[in-house]
Amino acid sequence: MHKYKKILKYLSPYWVRVAYNCFFNFLSAIFSVFSLTMIIPILGILFNAHPVVEEPVPLALSVDSIEQNFNYYISNLIQAHGEFYALGFIAVIVIITSLLRNGFRYLAMYHLAATRTGVVKNIRDSLYEKTINLPLSYYTNERKGDVLSRMTNDVQQIELTIISSLEMITREPLTIMVYLVTLFIISPVLTIFVLILLPLSGFLIARVGKNLKVAALRGQSKLGIIMSVIEETLSGLRIIKSFNAEDKITRRFYSLNSLYTKVMTKMYRRHYLAGPISEFLGILVVVIIVLYGGSLVLGGQSTLSSQAFLGYIAIFSQIISPAKYFSKAFYNIQKGMASVDRIEELMKAENTIVEIKDAKPIKTFKDFIEYKNVFFKYDGTNTEVLKNINIKIPKGKTVALVGHSGAGKSTFVDLLPRILDVSKGEILIDGLNIKNLKIKDLRALMGNVNQEAILFNDNFFNNIAIGSENVSEDKVIKAAKIANAHEFITKTPNGYYTNIGESGSKLSGGQRQRLSIARAVLHNPPILILDEATSSLDTESERLVQNALMQVMENRTSIVIAHRLSTVVNADIICVLHEGEIIESGSHNELIKKEGLYYKLHNTQLFS
Numbered sequence: 001m002h003k004y005k006k007i008l009k010y011l012s013p014y015w016v017r018v019a020y021n022c023f024f025n026f027l028s029a030i031f032s033v034f035s036l037t038m039i040i041p042i043l044g045i046l047f048n049a050h051p052v053v054e055e056p057v058p059l060a061l062s063v064d065s066i067e068q069n070f071n072y073y074i075s076n077l078i079q080a081h082g083e084f085y086a087l088g089f090i091a092v093i094v095i096i097t098s099l100l101r102n103g104f105r106y107l108a109m110y111h112l113a114a115t116r117t118g119v120v121k122n123i124r125d126s127l128y129e130k131t132i133n134l135p136l137s138y139y140t141n142e143r144k145g146d147v148l149s150r151m152t153n154d155v156q157q158i159e160l161t162i163i164s165s166l167e168m169i170t171r172e173p174l175t176i177m178v179y180l181v182t183l184f185i186i187s188p189v190l191t192i193f194v195l196i197l198l199p200l201s202g203f204l205i206a207r208v209g210k211n212l213k214v215a216a217l218r219g220q221s222k223l224g225i226i227m228s229v230i231e232e233t234l235s236g237l238r239i240i241k242s243f244n245a246e247d248k249i250t251r252r253f254y255s256l257n258s259l260y261t262k263v264m265t266k267m268y269r270r271h272y273l274a275g276p277i278s279e280f281l282g283i284l285v286v287v288i289i290v291l292y293g294g295s296l297v298l299g300g301q302s303t304l305s306s307q308a309f310l311g312y313i314a315i316f317s318q319i320i321s322p323a324k325y326f327s328k329a330f331y332n333i334q335k336g337m338a339s340v341d342r343i344e345e346l347m348k349a350e351n352t353i354v355e356i357k358d359a360k361p362i363k364t365f366k367d368f369i370e371y372k373n374v375f376f377k378y379d380g381t382n383t384e385v386l387k388n389i390n391i392k393i394p395k396g397k398t399v400a401l402v403g404h405s406g407a408g409k410s411t412f413v414d415l416l417p418r419i420l421d422v423s424k425g426e427i428l429i430d431g432l433n434i435k436n437l438k439i440k441d442l443r444a445l446m447g448n449v450n451q452e453a454i455l456f457n458d459n460f461f462n463n464i465a466i467g468s469e470n471v472s473e474d475k476v477i478k479a480a481k482i483a484n485a486h487e488f489i490t491k492t493p494n495g496y497y498t499n500i501g502e503s504g505s506k507l508s509g510g511q512r513q514r515l516s517i518a519r520a521v522l523h524n525p526p527i528l529i530l531d532e533a534t535s536s537l538d539t540e541s542e543r544l545v546q547n548a549l550m551q552v553m554e555n556r557t558s559i560v561i562a563h564r565l566s567t568v569v570n571a572d573i574i575c576v577l578h579e580g581e582i583i584e585s586g587s588h589n590e591l592i593k594k595e596g597l598y599y600k601l602h603n604t605q606l607f608s
Contacts, residue, residue, distance in 0.1 A: 010119045017111040018170065024108035025171040029178040031101035036318060037182065038094050039311045041074055108171065120159045123343065127151050130346060135353045136419055137378060145228025150346050153223055154339035161336030169333075172322035179319050186312050187304055190293050194316065197285050222260040229253055282320035289316060352379075353418050359438045365445050365526040365557065367430050369393040369416070374425035376411055385411045387580045389425070393573070395526075398558040400568035402601065403577035409561045412577070413529045416559070417443045447520035449549070451532035453512035455504035460489050461496040463504075464518045475522060483518035483548045485511070517548045528558045565602050574598065 011018060077086040131147060139147075184191040233240065233249060240249055290313060297309050304312065374389040386408045393399050401409040414420045415427060418439055426433045434442055455463050464479060465471045476496065480486040488511055492498035504512040520528065530549065546567065562568045569588045576584040576591070576598045584596050591598040 010123060011115070013122065014115040014118055017115045020111040021108045021115070021170050022174065024104045024111070025174050026178070028101050028104040028108060028171075029175040031097045031104065032175070032318070033178055033182045033315070034097040035094050035101060036315045037311065038090050038097075039314050041070075041090055105171075112170070116159070120155060123155055123158065124151070126347065127155065127343065130349070133351055134349055135351060135421075136414070137352065138349060143225070143228035145231045146225065147346065148231065149223050149227040150342050153227075154342050157339040158336050158343070161332040161339075175322045176319055179315055179322075182315055183312060186308060186315075187293075190289065190296070190304075190312065193292060194285070194289060197288060222256065222263055226253070226256050226260060229256060279320075286313070286317060286320065289313070353421055353439070355439050356436060360432065360436055362429065362432065362437045362441045362445070365395060365429060367395055368428075369527070369557065370428040370431075371412075371415075372426050372428060374415065374427060375423045376408075376415060376420065377423050384423075385580050386415075389582060391573075391575060391582060391585065393557060393559070395557050396555065397572040398553060398560060398568075398570075400560045400562055400571035400574045401577060402562060402565060402568065402574060402598065407577040408580040409577055410531060413531060413559055413561065416527075416529065417446050417448075444523075445525055446527045446529055447523045447525035448529045448531070449513070449516045449520050453504060453509075453516040455500060455507075455512055455515060457499070457502045459494070459497045459499050460492070460515065463500060463515060464522055466519060468522060471522065476518075479518045479522035480515075482521045482551050483514045485514040485518045485548075488514075514548055517552060521552055526556060528553060528556045530558060530560045530562075532561050532563060565598075576601075 074086050074090070077089055127150065131151070180191065180195075183194065229252065233253070240246060293304070293309055293312065297304055297306060370392045371389045374386055375384055376386040377384045389412065391399070401412055403409060411420065415422055416434070418434060421435070426435070428434070429437070429442070429445070456466070460480075461473070461476055464476050473496065477486060480489055480496075489496055489498075500506050500515075504515065507515070530553075560568055560571065568574060572587070573585060574588060574591055575582050576596070578597060584591055584594060584598055586594070592602065
């Protein structure tokens with residue numbers, strides 16, 4: 001039962017609509033029974049076996065009273081106007097009850113439509129919010145394709161299987177219940193026999209679908225891997241073509257796709273078995289009831305008349321269809337539960353970057369940033385990326401981080417805005433531990449310009465103004481001018497409202513980087529983080545970007561990661577990181593005199 005609570009959790013905001021749906025389904029089932037019970041008097045008239053009732057009985061809310069008075073009225077109609085007139089009267093009743101039945105069914109579906117689309121919307125919203133709030137460290141262990149698969153295919157699977165089955169779940173049990181009550185009223189003995197047979201057939205159906213969820217879970221997992229391969233292929237298409245790796249990559253995809261196909265074929269074969277089995281068992285049960293009930297009627301062991309027995313069979317036959325749909329819904333839910341489990345796994349992923357309950361606001365940066373005995377290692381690993389980092393950065397100073405790749409420079413700067421959290425030690429801003437500050441306030445103090453400009457498939461204006469509310473065009477233009485970006489932006493067809501393509505694909509590397517700088521300028525942060533902002537640019541682009549950066553860094557506290565030491569010779573403090581530790585620090589001239597690792601790096605680049 002616990003697993004079905006996961007589904008009910010998503011339905012809880014729509015309980016009123018679900019209640020309306022159940023209510024109208026109940027009314028639809030009631031009028032459906034009224035239509036079917038009219039078979040009994042129709043057969044009685046056709047076979048001249050309708051009971052003649054000459055006296056009415058007092059009206060009451062009982063089956064006997066309603067049956068007696070109805071038969072009395074039909075008897076009068078037959079005597080006064082003939083059997084065909086009475087037959088026409090019953091036909092009108094059937095038409096009216098059928099109209100009411102289908103009208104209430106539509107009202108039930110009317111409320112279900114809002115529930116179905118609303119639940120799917122809420123799941124998508126929750127997933128998207130969760131993926132944004134999860135720390136970057138989560139995505140180092142998870143495939144992006146698998147996350148995408150959960151947000152697209154698994155959500156769609158829930159809509160196609162579980163949500164689409166809501167109609168059956170809320171309607172069919174009510175229909176079956178109303179029909180069984182009616183059958184019990186007509187013949188208690190025969191209905192008890194039916195109630196013994198139905199659980200046996202239900203047990204056989206459940207046995208077939210027992211492993212369907214496991215197969216579906218395997219299928220969705222394989223699909224997540226396929227999505228990851230597709231995402232990697234599209235991202236690395238240039239490399240694949242350059243190294244003639246098309247055949248190798250294609251063979252890898254074929255292998256994964258074949259495995260996924262085998263899993264899904266097995267699952268669908270089991271799924272398709274539900275319909276034939278339920279239909280066969282339904283017919284088998286009907287035949288058994290006909291034989292058993294027929295023996296009672298023909299042997300005079302039952303009070304049922306022949307027409308009442310035929311009516312009983314007609315009503316019971318209507319149980320087969322909702323029972324079949326209900327078994328189909330059961331199969332669909334088992335299949336969809338695999339997607340629910342995968343989504344729940346993502347929703348329950350721990351967000352390690354949390355804000356404490358009484359976090360303090362911080363709006364300004366006044367004095368210094370301090371890394372105090374800082375250690376860091378990724379979850380699930382024993383290797384420390386940073387070890388015993390101690391440094392104090394005064395306001396307005398520029399600190400450069402240099403060293404070999406993998407020395408921990410990017411991790412160093414990711415700890416400051418709490419993209420990652422320290423494993424041991426603390427980072428202070430103006431003497432306050434950053435873990436005690438409001439995360440949004442902390443990040444508002446900082447601006448980032450990364451080695452690879454991260455841009456969005458939108459226009460220039462929105463890319464520069466991202467994260468800023470109600471910003472004026474004048475401010476965006478001013479920021480672009482400082483970043484040396486205004487000139488190339490105005491040359492585009494729609495100026496600041498020209499779309500830049502996916503990840504800024506319509507722009508050169510230097511243009512993308514200057515756009516990132518303009519974003520940081522507009523944000524106007526007191527602390528600036530530059531992560532190898534010019535390392536991937538050509539000489540001319542580097543000159544333009546470097547000029548823009550010099551303007552931006554003026555009167556700001558800057559932390560600069562650089563491979564090209566020529567770009568940081570004027571930094572106030574240069575820290576040399578090696579295997580996660582600061583092994584040297586000082587100005588350019590001081591470090592040259594020490595003739596340590598910085599000296600070697602400088603000479604290597606100078607001579608090259």
